[in-house]
Amino acid sequence: MEKIILTGDRPTGRLHIGHYVGSLRRRVELQNSGEYDKIFIMIADAQALTDNADNPEKVRQNILEVAMDYISAGLDPEKSVLFIQSQVSELTELTFFYQNLVTVQRLQRNPTVKQEMQLRGYSDDNADNKAGIPVGFFCYPISQASDITAFKATVVPVGEDQEPMLEQTREIVRKFNSTYGETLVEPDIMLPDNAACMRLPGTDGKAKMSKSLGNCIYLSDPADVVWEKVKGMYTDPQHLQVSDPGHIEGNTVFTYLDAFCKPEHFELFRDAFIGKKVSFTFNSLDEVKDQYRAGGLGDMMIKKFLNSVLNDTLEPIRQRRHALEQNIPYVYEVLRKGSEVARAAAAETLADVKKAMKINYFDPGVLDELIKEQSEKYSK
Numbered sequence: 001m002e003k004i005i006l007t008g009d010r011p012t013g014r015l016h017i018g019h020y021v022g023s024l025r026r027r028v029e030l031q032n033s034g035e036y037d038k039i040f041i042m043i044a045d046a047q048a049l050t051d052n053a054d055n056p057e058k059v060r061q062n063i064l065e066v067a068m069d070y071i072s073a074g075l076d077p078e079k080s081v082l083f084i085q086s087q088v089s090e091l092t093e094l095t096f097f098y099q100n101l102v103t104v105q106r107l108q109r110n111p112t113v114k115q116e117m118q119l120r121g122y123s124d125d126n127a128d129n130k131a132g133i134p135v136g137f138f139c140y141p142i143s144q145a146s147d148i149t150a151f152k153a154t155v156v157p158v159g160e161d162q163e164p165m166l167e168q169t170r171e172i173v174r175k176f177n178s179t180y181g182e183t184l185v186e187p188d189i190m191l192p193d194n195a196a197c198m199r200l201p202g203t204d205g206k207a208k209m210s211k212s213l214g215n216c217i218y219l220s221d222p223a224d225v226v227w228e229k230v231k232g233m234y235t236d237p238q239h240l241q242v243s244d245p246g247h248i249e250g251n252t253v254f255t256y257l258d259a260f261c262k263p264e265h266f267e268l269f270r271d272a273f274i275g276k277k278v279s280f281t282f283n284s285l286d287e288v289k290d291q292y293r294a295g296g297l298g299d300m301m302i303k304k305f306l307n308s309v310l311n312d313t314l315e316p317i318r319q320r321r322h323a324l325e326q327n328i329p330y331v332y333e334v335l336r337k338g339s340e341v342a343r344a345a346a347a348e349t350l351a352d353v354k355k356a357m358k359i360n361y362f363d364p365g366v367l368d369e370l371i372k373e374q375s376e377k378y379s380k
């Protein structure tokens with residue numbers, strides 16, 4: 001069986017370093033591993049509209065932002081198909097058929113949907129002070145199953161928050177195959193491998209980076225903006241004096257270091273730990289942590305180090321992005337071509353699905369059979 005990846009993001013804002021460690025970095029590695037036959041990366045504008053129906057302009061603007069973030073982070077249009085969800089209308093057709101295989105009760109139990117309903121203030125009890133749940137939003141797990149199965153994806157690299165979506169998809173695949181015959185491929189989820197990357201907290205220490213909380217570092221942030229954000233980062237509130245012992249757990253600076261620090265950084269950025277009063281030489285993150293716990297290592301030093309570590313990853317991304325910003329027609333051409341390729345792939349699956357459901361009346365040969373069958377019925 002072919003090894004096929006499908007994954008994507010909603011275009012509701014520029015991508016931040018949480019997206020990067022949570023999925024983007026992995027996608028680039030998978031792409032460059034050469035182990036996959038096909039890789040589809042989708043900009044999920046139709047899904048974004050399920051809770052932004054009144055703000056299509058936001059979605060439209062962010063398609064380009066996300067595409068530029070993708071390419072500058074290392075996704076290569078020669079190796080991966082980058083496309084826009086709404087341009088593959090086969091996906092909505094699949095969704096319509098899959099809707100018959102899922103109950104309202106099952107959707108209501110989906111933990112991600114529940115959580116997002118809370119987040120958006122959607123209510124399921126008709127309370128008049130709250131917005132109701134848009135049907136499209138409620139059903140988006142089914143649409144996501146279409147995204148995944150349309151490309152016969154075997155592997156879906158996503159963050160842990162998407163686990164319920166994958167479970168839902170697998171259920172739909174099993175239900176479809178048992179009802180209509182083996183047609184769809186059951187996908188596996190691929191989670192980030194480093195614990196710190198499962199969910200990168202915001203710069204304020206809150207559980208999640210989110211645009212609305214204003215606690216994100218964006219892939220496209222200039223170096224001076226990154227430094228301002230790093231300087232303001234949440235650390236250990238009990239670490240008041242440099243000499244005080246510090247805590248690593250829940251300390252955002254260390255969580256980011258866990259996610260971004262590489263062994264060569266200790267040699268490269270030695271200067272960060274050279275101070276006016278005290279200096280340190282560290283050869284590993286464990287040594288830095290030990291010193292922080294023992295006391296004597298100030299927040300400013302580790303923040304300087306983190307800033308260098310972050311920029312080591314972000315600077316090449318920033319430079320590629322600047323080049324893309326000067327070449328917008330190229331970016332749209334990548335998306336246009338990618339959407340065509342994606343459409344052809346999804347059309348094959350849709351044809352399989354219609355065949356399995358016996359709603360392919362006018363396919364070659366099928367009509368003749370149908371006429372024969374019905375004629376015999378009426379000639380008796």
Ligand code: TRP
Nearest residue numbers: 006007008009010044047144147
């Ligand atoms: N739900 C994903 C997000 O919130 C985006 C998405 C849509 C997706 N369809 C998908 C991810 C299919 C993986 C597979 O970002």
